[in-house]
Each structure stands twice: as structure tokens, then as C-alpha cells.
Amino acid sequence: MDNKGQVGVIVAILVVSLMVAVLVIIQTYYVPQWMKEREANHMDVVANQFAAMKYSIDLQAIEKSGSPLVNSITLGSKELPYFVSARAFGSLQILSSSQSNFSIVVDGSGRQLESFYEKIGSGNISYVESISIFGIRIEDVEAGDNYAALSPYFNISLTASQQSGIVLELVIKNASGSTIYNDVVAKLENGSILWINLLDPIYNFSTKILPYIDSYFNISFNCSQNGSFIVAGYKYGNVGTVSFPPLYIARMGEIKYSSQNAYFVDQDYIYEGGAVILRQRTGSSIIHPPLITFVNSTIPYINITAINIVGIAGKTGAAGYGTYSIRTNYSSCHHYAAIGRLGITIYTRYAEAWKKYMVTKLNETGMTYTLQEGDGYIRFQFSNIKLEMDVIKICAQIGPGWIV
Numbered sequence: 001m002d003n004k005g006q007v008g009v010i011v012a013i014l015v016v017s018l019m020v021a022v023l024v025i026i027q028t029y030y031v032p033q034w035m036k037e038r039e040a041n042h043m044d045v046v047a048n049q050f051a052a053m054k055y056s057i058d059l060q061a062i063e064k065s066g067s068p069l070v071n072s073i074t075l076g077s078k079e080l081p082y083f084v085s086a087r088a089f090g091s092l093q094i095l096s097s098s099q100s101n102f103s104i105v106v107d108g109s110g111r112q113l114e115s116f117y118e119k120i121g122s123g124n125i126s127y128v129e130s131i132s133i134f135g136i137r138i139e140d141v142e143a144g145d146n147y148a149a150l151s152p153y154f155n156i157s158l159t160a161s162q163q164s165g166i167v168l169e170l171v172i173k174n175a176s177g178s179t180i181y182n183d184v185v186a187k188l189e190n191g192s193i194l195w196i197n198l199l200d201p202i203y204n205f206s207t208k209i210l211p212y213i214d215s216y217f218n219i220s221f222n223c224s225q226n227g228s229f230i231v232a233g234y235k236y237g238n239v240g241t242v243s244f245p246p247l248y249i250a251r252m253g254e255i256k257y258s259s260q261n262a263y264f265v266d267q268d269y270i271y272e273g274g275a276v277i278l279r280q281r282t283g284s285s286i287i288h289p290p291l292i293t294f295v296n297s298t299i300p301y302i303n304i305t306a307i308n309i310v311g312i313a314g315k316t317g318a319a320g321y322g323t324y325s326i327r328t329n330y331s332s333c334h335h336y337a338a339i340g341r342l343g344i345t346i347y348t349r350y351a352e353a354w355k356k357y358m359v360t361k362l363n364e365t366g367m368t369y370t371l372q373e374g375d376g377y378i379r380f381q382f383s384n385i386k387l388e389m390d391v392i393k394i395c396a397q398i399g400p401g402w403i404v
Helices: 002-063 351-365
Strands: 069-074 089-095 102-120 122-138 146-151 154-162 166-174 179-188 194-197 217-223 227-236 240-244 254-260 268-272 275-280 283-288 291-295 301-311 317-320 323-347 370-374 377-398
Touching: 002 069, 002 254, 002 268, 002 275, 002 283, 002 291, 002 301, 002 323, 002 377, 089 301, 089 377, 102 122, 102 377, 122 146, 146 227, 166 194, 179 194, 217 227, 227 323, 240 323, 275 351, 283 351, 291 351, 301 323, 323 351, 351 370, 351 377
Parallel strands: 301 377
Antiparallel strands: 069 323, 089 254, 089 317, 102 227, 102 240, 102 323, 122 194, 122 217, 122 227, 146 154, 146 217, 154 166, 166 179, 254 268, 268 275, 275 283, 291 301, 323 377, 370 377
16 A cells, blocks of 8 residues: 555646646747747738828828828737736837927929019020910010910911901910810900910810829910910929928927847847838838839939928827727928939938838839938939929827827
């Protein structure tokens, strides 16, 4: 009996020892592996959430829509039940422009986009980018009067003839010389005053010519002394120093998530200027690109849409492990453009990520540029280029509530 009792005790001790050994192995080897995988999966979730947030903001920026959109960011992951493990935490912040140190500046020598309004009888308007007002003002019509406007994209002619009164006949041709409008627009008495709005859809100019003008253009005018063309819109001004946007617009806020993992490498996800950047101890890279278009043509062209995140006071941060909402809303847009010898300077804490992205895209399109880099900035210089830039202000808040 004593022997059997001793055997039972020994068996029990061995079983317990085995269980303890198994638990120790699980705790010291498998639990860290499981937790590392869990935290890695959580980082993938955050990456996808930042991608969804980016594309929501892109939509607001492109559509310039005032409708608010809500996205969620999960800050941490839970510990394993029954085992000793650490919970992962994270923090989410909306950094102001002074905290982010991020800005994009265009400068150099060339022609900068400016608004214009001109009443012109004879002469030229050069480097026209867009037209918002375009018409003919006749102040004292007489038979034989003629009003003409000519560009590489259109030919407009208004002629007054005597036919039981004054008859005004308008002819509009496109770049290929095809007539898109040819008709009598008015019958008047001598000395009559008339305004002809050439952007009225009835004349086909705003629907069949303007939408197909893909570059700046020159217009020459030749009018009788009794009238003139009135033109307003945007054009590239005289050659001079170019610099935009102003500092208070160039400096932009951003959204930043920082993990506090116990097992997996810590990562930061940053929404900056329209790009999503991943930063970890091995470096940083852009994982979702900004809204920048590169076109290599006779005059290379770059279009930048930069996003400025502006936080709502009192709702710019959260920390812990829960899921928090980010509500964003379109606020305003500032548009700039120039042509000439220009440079793009990007000031950022993640210069290496922006450099890799910009160099890759510029090389893919075959553009010629000079790269300069320093502490916290990169600069790309172009000998002749057309640059357009929109700075979109997006208001954002973390947590429930309404953006006002």
C-alpha cells in the first residue's frame, strides 16, 4: 500500500510538473508570439483605417463638399484571457500647424496667376488661364461696325450691317475652323446700346470651346470705335518673383497616431498634406500617396492638392485602447498657379518619405529636376514648369460632436 501511495504521489507531482512546464512554455514562448501577431494585426487595422480616412478627406477636397464624414481609429488591442499579457495602447492627435512643422512652398521666377478684368477695343490679352466674363459691349452701333476676337482656340466675329435697321450677325469658329454658331443676334436702330454675353450657352462658346482649352492662351482684339470686349478671369501676369502660398496658409496641420505596443515594433501613422506616412525605427515611407499629378509635356506640369487639417479646440486628442471617431468637414480652398523657373520646397519631419515618393514619380514621368535636401526639408528645382496648387482646409475633431 505504501508503495502504491508513493507511486500516486509521484504521478501527481509529475503531472503537475508537466502542466507547469507546458504553461511556462506557453507563457514564455507562445504568448509573446500570439501577442506580437495580435499587435501586428492591429497595426494593419490602423493602416486600413487611415487609408479609409484619407480617401474620405480626398473626396471632400475634390468635391469641395461641406458634408461631414466620420471615420474610426482603433487605438489599442486587448490582452489574452487566462494568460499574463500586456494590453497595447495608442494615442491619436490632431497636430496644429505649429506642432507639425509641415508646409509646401513654391517659389522662383516666372508668371504668377492673377485675376484680371479688362475692357478692350484693340490689343492683346496674353497668358489667359480661364474666363469668367466674356462679352461685347456696343455703345453706339452703326452699320459697318465689326468686333473680332482671335486666339488659337477660337475666332469670333460680330458684324453690323444695314438691312431695314442695323442687323448684328455673330460667327464663332473653333480651333479647326468649324463654325459652331452663325446667326443674327439682334436688330437695332442706329445709336442703340447692347451687351452680348458670349458665355451664354445659346452661342455654344461655353459648351463647345471653353471645356476643350487645355492650356493658357492669348487673345487679340480688333473692334470698331463704338464698342469693346469685356473680359474677366485669371491670367498669368508679368515675369517677376513668384512665391506662394503665404506662410499662414503654407503651414498645415496633420493627424498622427502613435502605438505603444508591448510585443510588436512601435509604429506611427501620419496623415500629412494628403499623404499617409508610416514611420518606425527603420525609417519612414509614404504608403498612400498625396493628391499630386505629374505630367511631362512640352512644358512639364505638376498639380498639388495639399490638405491642411485644422483641429477643433478641446477635441484634438485621445489615448487608450478604444475606438475613437474622427469627424472631418470641408472648410475652404486657396488656389495658386505659376509658370517659369520654379522650385517646390517641402518642409517636414518625414523628409526621407517625401523624397522617395517625389523622386520616384518624377523619374517615372521623365521630368528634369535638381534635388536639394537639408535638415527637415527637400527642394525640387525646375528650369521651366507650370505649377498649380490648391490648399484645402479641412476641419477635424476627435470624438463625438458637431463641427461648426
